[in-house]
Amino acid sequence: MNNVYGQFDENGKHALAAHIWGHRLRAGQHWMEYMLEFLGVLAGFDYQLGQGLPNRSGEANYRDEYRLPKRLGLRRFVFYDGREKTPDPRDQRATDEIRRQLHTHLPADRQHAEELIAQLRSLLRSFSAIEDDRSWYAKSLFPVHEEFLLWEALRKGSTKRKYVGDPAQLPLEQLDRGIEFFARNFFARGGELYYLMISAGTEGDRERRERISSKIQYLLKERNRALGDFARIVNGTWTALADDGDEQMIEGRVGWLPDPACPLYRQFAEDLDCFLDNNLDALESLELLAHLISFHIVCYIYHRAHPASDAEGHASGSCLEACRPHILVDLLGDEDGGVLRERSAAQLRRLDAWQIERARALITDKVAAWANEQADDRLLLDALKGQAENYFGGARTRAKQEYENRLHELNISYNSGDTSREGIVRGVSDAVFSALSADFRSNFLAAHSKLGRAIGLIAPHKGPRPRFVLGDTLLKTLVTANLQPGEVLGFGPMLQRLYERYGIIVGPGEANIAGLTARLRINEEYYIRNRNALLMRLKRAGLVTQYSDATALVSRL
Amino acid sequence: MLIHLAYSITGNQRCDTLQQLVATGESRAPFSYYQNIWGRADDAGFRQKASVVVHLNRLNVGEHSLFEIDDFIVSGGQTENERAEHSRLFAPQVDLNERRFAQARQAYLDGGAESSATSEEVVLSQWLPHCRRKLFFEWQDATKAMRLIPFLYFDLYQRLLQDERGLKDRVLHDFICGLNRAFSQLYLRERDYLFVTTQYLHSGEHPRPLVRLRFASTDLWFETDDRSHAAYNFDRRALYLAVAPPAQRRGTLEALRWRIGLLQFEYVLRLAHGGTYNVLAEECELDVRSFKDRLLNTFASAPDQSEQLEFFVAERHHYSLRKLWIDEQGIIRGQTS
Structure with missing residues (x-):
């Protein structure tokens, strides 16, 4: 790939999705993690956007790597307990040591101190953002303060092997052995990607960069200081014990983002800039920020999945228009007998199908290009096979066997003259696609609906027949990201803006422009009622003031 | 206009459902309810009801099943007064000389255990929403009728x-x-x-509101x-x-x-x-x-920059307020139970 932003590994083999959506998004990632990682990377670059790019190293104040404290002490204290998924005597000992050490920061009365420890732990624990079914080192806290930022880790082999040694014999610094922060092929790095998007979107706009990073810095450092102080004390105990007070740092390099000139990134940066200019409570602000980031990631996935998405379009800026998805939002639910819900669900399925088509198109293009390079018919099949392996990496286990078989069959039929050159190219494309599609489907395809469901863009939360909706918190987020404080916008123009920027379709006007009225063939009245339902919602939420039937003004609080 | 309102606002129907009925040739009569509110005596109870008329569409007055009210509709009342009220409300001349609702009601009451199929029930339950709306406006027992408004603190x-x-x-x-x-x-x-x-x-944990x-x-x-x-x-x-x-x-x-x-x-x-x-x-x-x-x-000048944390924690049967802070010596202080 020649046009990327970030650190692209020329020799690395990347999953199918990474070639289209950058390195990388994965369905396994929790929606909150995108924000955690983004803030982590930003904090790791000292709140500077646009860092970590390889071609600029050597410039003043420029860093290739982000650096973050490991914060294992805090993490152990908060998450390691008797219910641990992967218990380990080393962690038990470390936890005990931390608690013992913590007493130096507590009143002398032992019982009172123990109660305070319990209280402090449960307070910190109430901010746990990511638990799922993870081990303590992979759980994370909601970043109410910079000190709460935790970076996903992994202890190699911990699920397979039990540690049998006697941890009491080990020096304290060895208790952290085997905990890894950078297993590139294990972690998704959606937040890194978002960092790159915002950096790319603010290239050449120093002021916006400054505003965004200083607002986030303020949010993470100046607010909720008391909580940050507690976290620092807890973490400090372990640093003092294991690292002689000098905490070890994680050092990481960013992944890469395709088509850095794409105007979508600039749009995201504008949203973020506008959003951060708010007076909300810090916790509320962070929660909405998590919604905004996830929403942007979903938009990004749809944008690049569009059949019209190509490098020229992204470079010239015409993609905003050409790759606009149709997110038909259903606000009526059962009120209209599910007419709109049906249509909205169909739009969602269409966007799903686009992603698969996009992946297939990429393979077809690539294989065709490789075929052009190899004029010698006899070497063609082997050449294609080799190229595909180089580019995408081999298929795994069962898929691999099937892939080999298919290529073998192609080989036979080609040698016998049954299949033409075009047939081979097509056959190889199909084989590669079916070998990779299982991984693509299970690790990437679900990402958009998982995120959408978490932020209230897709309903139901669990269950069949998903469709697009607009949840309350998301609505509030979008209004905050689109209106400056004090700015008012008519309800009609607001809908238009939502359509132009994100492809959200609510009322008849946007449905018309998008050509949905003609394509879906439902009465315009449904869109009108849909629009009115949104107006009612905004009104109740206090985001709209209605002066007459014709005049309704949207403003943020 | 009045007819429109009788179907839509007080009758609680939507235009398109009614239009479909026209198309299929079904009777629309059971869906309307009309009373000229400006033409009747003004009393406090009525004024109270009239104030929810704007919301009537969303309140679905006819859809709430309350035993007392449904029982009154079906059984015709227990006391003498109630029976009189019932026959006043469901007067023969309104009911096409007792040929429609009264018949359905009688069929339901007489059906007893013999009729295994519940066609009468179905017929009667189609009547109920309509009758409830009627009671809501006309029943003299205003306090009971008011219970059809699904607001507990309206009064x-x-x-x-x-x-x-x-x-x-x-x-x-x-x-x-x-x-x-x-x-x-x-x-x-x-x-x-x-x-x-x-x-x-x-969080999967108990929240600790600050x-x-x-x-x-x-x-x-x-x-x-x-x-x-x-x-x-x-x-x-x-x-x-x-x-x-x-x-x-x-x-x-x-x-x-x-x-x-x-x-x-x-x-x-x-x-x-x-x-x-x-x-x-x-x-x-x-x-x-x-x-x-x-x-x-x-009101909050720098709410999240205070040195002291105050939060609620769950204790056995209630939530109580707790404080944590760090004193000048860097010692964590707090109140415990």
């Missing part, structure tokens, strides 16, 4: 609007309790202080206000909750007012009396949240 709300003496103070404590629950999403019992909290809600601001009940009061309405030649009264600024900022800031509509009032009071968060959430949750945002914006 209280109206009395507050009328500035009934002493009532505001009594309701205020309930209201504070409800707001505490709405803000913190926990079943707090505090009735004397309003705690403006903030918490992280996506207290950002607190107001004593003496700093809160209800206000009623005549909102002049340009379109009509009359003033609509509106209810507000006013919150005085914290003591240290009283010189510079004015009290903050939050308009309480019937929906918000109902939402908060239901919470105060043990209701769950889902009821009316769609209508009110964001509004309550934005009220909280306003309180924090306006």
Whole structure:
């Protein structure tokens, strides 16, 4: 790939999705993690956007790597307990040591101190953002303060092997052995990607960069200081014990983002800039920020999945228009007998199908290009096979066997003259696609609906027949990201803006422009009622003031 | 127009369903309800009902099954008075000489155990919503009829609007309790202080709401206000909750007012009396949240920079307030039970 932003590994083999959506998004990632990682990377670059790019190293104040404290002490204290998924005597000992050490920061009365420890732990624990079914080192806290930022880790082999040694014999610094922060092929790095998007979107706009990073810095450092102080004390105990007070740092390099000139990134940066200019409570602000980031990631996935998405379009800026998805939002639910819900669900399925088509198109293009390079018919099949392996990496286990078989069959039929050159190219494309599609489907395809469901863009939360909706918190987020404080916008123009920027379709006007009225063939009245339902919602939420039937003004609080 | 309203507002139907009925040739008669409200005697009970007419479409007065009311419709009343009332309401001349509703009712009552199939039941239950709406408007037993409005605190709300003496103070404590629950999403019992909290809600753990601001009940009061309405030649009264600024900022800031509509009032009071968060959430949750945002914006100078953390924790049967702070020597201090 020649046009990327970030650190692209020329020799690395990347999953199918990474070639289209950058390195990388994965369905396994929790929606909150995108924000955690983004803030982590930003904090790791000292709140500077646009860092970590390889071609600029050597410039003043420029860093290739982000650096973050490991914060294992805090993490152990908060998450390691008797219910641990992967218990380990080393962690038990470390936890005990931390608690013992913590007493130096507590009143002398032992019982009172123990109660305070319990209280402090449960307070910190109430901010746990990511638990799922993870081990303590992979759980994370909601970043109410910079000190709460935790970076996903992994202890190699911990699920397979039990540690049998006697941890009491080990020096304290060895208790952290085997905990890894950078297993590139294990972690998704959606937040890194978002960092790159915002950096790319603010290239050449120093002021916006400054505003965004200083607002986030303020949010993470100046607010909720008391909580940050507690976290620092807890973490400090372990640093003092294991690292002689000098905490070890994680050092990481960013992944890469395709088509850095794409105007979508600039749009995201504008949203973020506008959003951060708010007076909300810090916790509320962070929660909405998590919604905004996830929403942007979903938009990004749809944008690049569009059949019209190509490098020229992204470079010239015409993609905003050409790759606009149709997110038909259903606000009526059962009120209209599910007419709109049906249509909205169909739009969602269409966007799903686009992603698969996009992946297939990429393979077809690539294989065709490789075929052009190899004029010698006899070497063609082997050449294609080799190229595909180089580019995408081999298929795994069962898929691999099937892939080999298919290529073998192609080989036979080609040698016998049954299949033409075009047939081979097509056959190889199909084989590669079916070998990779299982991984693509299970690790990437679900990402958009998982995120959408978490932020209230897709309903139901669990269950069949998903469709697009607009949840309350998301609505509030979008209004905050689109209106400056004090700015008012008519309800009609607001809908238009939502359509132009994100492809959200609510009322008849946007449905018309998008050509949905003609394509879906439902009465315009449904869109009108849909629009009115949104107006009612905004009104109740206090985001709209209605002066007459014709005049309704949207403003943020 | 009147016919339209009889079907839509009081009859609780939608235009397209009715249009479909026209198309399929089905009878539309059972769907309308019409009474000329300007042509009848004015009494207090009626005025109360008339004030919800604008909401009638959404209230679905006919859809709420209350045993007393359905029983009255079906059995025709227990006492002499009730029976008389029943026959007044369902008079033969209205019912095409007892050929429609009365027949369905009789069939249902006489069916007894013999008829295994429940066709009578089906017929009768089609009548019920219609009859309930009729009772709502015409039944002389107004208190019972009012129960068809699915608002529990409607009456209280109206009395507050009328500035009934002493009532505001009594309701205020309930209201504070409800707001505490709405803000913190926990079943707090505090009735004397309003705690403006903030918490992280996506955790699998028990949330520990952090207290950002607190107001004593003496700093809160209800206000009623005549909102002049340009379109009509009359003033609509509106209810507000006013919150005085914290003591240290009283010189510079004015009290903050939050308009309480019937929906918000109902939402908060239901919470105060043990209701769950889902009821009316769609209508009110964001509004309550934005009220909280306003309180924090306006009154909290640097709310999250205070040195002391105050938060609620769950103890055996209730939530209690706890504090943690770090003293000058860097020692963690706190209150414990």
